Amino acid sequence: MPDFHSPLEAFLYWEAKAPKNIFLKQPIHGKIKTYSFAEAGEEARKIASAIQSYHLPNRSHVAILSNNCAHWMMADIAIMMAGHVSIPIYPTLNDASIKQILEHSETKAIIVGKLENFETQKSGIPKMPMISVGMFGRYEGDLWEDLVQKHSPLQDVYIPKHDDLHTIIYTSGTTGNPKGVMHTVNNFAESSKTFREVMQLQEHIRMFSYLPLAHVAERAMCNSGITLGASISFVESLETFAKNLEDTQPHIFFAVPRIWTKFRDKILDSMPQKKLNILLNIPILNSIVKNKLRQKLGLKEAVFIVSAAAPIASSLVKWYRKLGIVIHQGYGMTEDCCVSHFNTPQASKIGTVGKPLMGVKAKLSAEGEICLLNNCLMVGYYKNPEATADVFDEESYLKTGDIGEYDHDGFLTITGRVKDQFKTDKGKYISPSHIELMLSSNTDIEQICIVGTGIPQPIALITLSETGKIKLKAQLVEGLIATVNSINPNLEKHEKVEKVIIMKEDWNVANGLTTPSLKVKRNSIEKIHQEFYKEWFESTDKVIFE
Known part of the structure; x- marks a missing residue:
């Protein structure tokens, strides 16, 4: 297999070499619509012709506003073929945020695909050429299906140059307005090559794409898939997620820590920990139970399993290893095209994010x-x-904003964010990340934000997991106090957690308290709750319900 100089070059290779191979699998109304490389190429070429007819x-x-779907991938390829630059937009953003990105990026046209809330979003789109996908119930502007009927496939596609601008990815940002990260064609070619080699991936693997393609990590993974001639499957809805994943049985699977926690909760819902422990300790049943659980999760054939985007608790990684599921934690960011550090087999x-990848200083x-330099x-x-x-x-290294330390074997541990540090009224600085990671061992906790500005000791703001929500209040409180008492001896005096505050509502994208990549937006949470810190701190209760 050659080294490709761009994602488009890779697609054109497989379109010519294996035209009948299935490239995209889109579930719709309970059935699977497939696109071979030839079929996807023909649709992309026709949409590229349509884009060229706008005489931009x-x-x-050219922006893409859509959940992950076959048309997202074809739209991206069409934009490349037409010689333009893609502006991916998170499908969960509100109209104001969409408008801000479209105006800042000077977007000239937009492709709208699979969305849940477009009626509330479309007011954020200024007047410009718009292509919408009828398959997903979108009928604004020019209909994708009509354009495919009307236009001939573009034959003379634009072949990107090494240093052409490929895309502008607007960071989901935990603070302030998102910034537009500019990546060249070469950057994605290099990141794809790195992922292929690190994960030792073979040609024609199966992939499952569900994390936002507007995020650099999922985009880079799918671009790696294109270079391998992979088959990429998508999700129909949140309700069908588990079935879609189980049906796909991907060879590579990437998730953020919150998803790993939810998977564990689902397993424990059907098989309590005590029963699971007993079954795993019986030699004959051990492998049967492991295989059944891996099959049900959709991970039976996975050769490389990844957790990234936020720290994952070591206890959670160890829990999965008992099921024969080895999770490799990695570290990267939009600005370095995800090529930074990784654990490998x-x-x-x-507990670490691994060693620097090849070519990384x-x-x-x-x-x-x-x-970092790569x-x-x-x-x-x-x-x-x-x-x-x-x-x-001054040496052209990227300053990541993360604080870390290397052990004597060269493995990196992230210990916090430069901007997340806060000072208690004792004048001591605290980096909350490692405290949050310790607390996350309690399965009743879903999300954590350690705060403490203006009070003597830090307190933990938390939301409850599904298992936490159904527990009796006394049992829940007892467990949270036990967790705090178990971690405090391992913390410096000024870091010891004084209280746990249980939030009334979950933190999510809709209420603006997490980013689309599910990171907690500390500044937004503090803005709402900081006025109550003193009152909570002075309460006689160790666990407080907001």
Whole structure:
């Protein structure tokens, strides 16, 4: 298999070499609609012709607003074929956020696909050419299906140059407005090559795409899939997620820690921990139970399983290992095209994010900030030279904003975020990340935000997991106090957790308290709750219900 210089070059290779191989699998109304490389190529070429008929300026910015689906992938390929630059937009954003990105990015046209709330979002789209997909109930602007009937396939497709701008990815940002991260064609070619080699992936693997394609990690993984001639399956709905995953049995699976927690909760719903322990300790039943659970999760044939985007509790990784599911934690960000650190089958240490990947140079600043150099760093932030200058040091290393430390074997542990540090009224700085990770061993907790500005000791704001929500109040409180008492001896005096506050509502994208990649938005949570810190701290209760 050749080294491809762009995702489009990889697609064209498989379109020519294996035209009948299934490329995309889209569940719709309980059935699977498949697209071979030839069929996807023909639709993409026709949509590319349609985009060219809009007579946009050369290298225009064309947005994609959609959940993951076959049409997202074909739209991305069509934009490349037409010689333009893609602007992916998170499908959960509200109209104001969509408008801000479209205007800032100077987008000239938009493709709208599979969405749940487009009626509330469409007011954020300024007047511009719009293509919508009828298969998903979208009928605004020009209909995808009509354009496919009307236009001939574009034969003379644009072949991207090495340093062409490929995409602008707007970060989901836990603070402030998102910034537009500019990546070249070469950056995605390099990240795809790195992932293929690190994960030792073979041609024609099965993939399952459900994390937002507007996020760099899922985009990079799917681009890696294109280079391998992979078959990529999608989700029909949240309700069908488990079935879609089980039916796919992907060879590679990537999830964020919250998803691993939810998977565990589902298993324990049907098989309590005590029963599971007994079955796993019986030699003959052990392998039967493991195989059945892996099959049901959709991970029976997975050769590489990943957790990233946020720290995962070591206890959770160990729990899965007892089921024969080995989760490799990795670390990367939009700005470095996800090429940073990874645990691999050859070099793995639970509790760390692994060693630097091939071609990555890493160092720690005097303050402990992780700084990176690789051959696929972003060009910069779109129309933001000041922020671009601030994020690179004098040696052109990217300043990640994360604080970390290396052990004597070269494995990196993330210990916090530079901007997440806060000071209690004792004048002591606290990095909350490691405390949150310790607390996450309690399966009754879904999300955690350690805070403490203006009070003597930190307190934990939490939301409850499904198992936590159904527990008796006394049992829940007892368990939370036991967890706090177990972790406090391992913390410095000024870090010891004083109280646990249980939030009334979950934190999610809809209420603006998590990013689309499910990271907690600390600033937004603090803005709502900081006025109550003193009152909560002075309460005689150790666990407080908001």
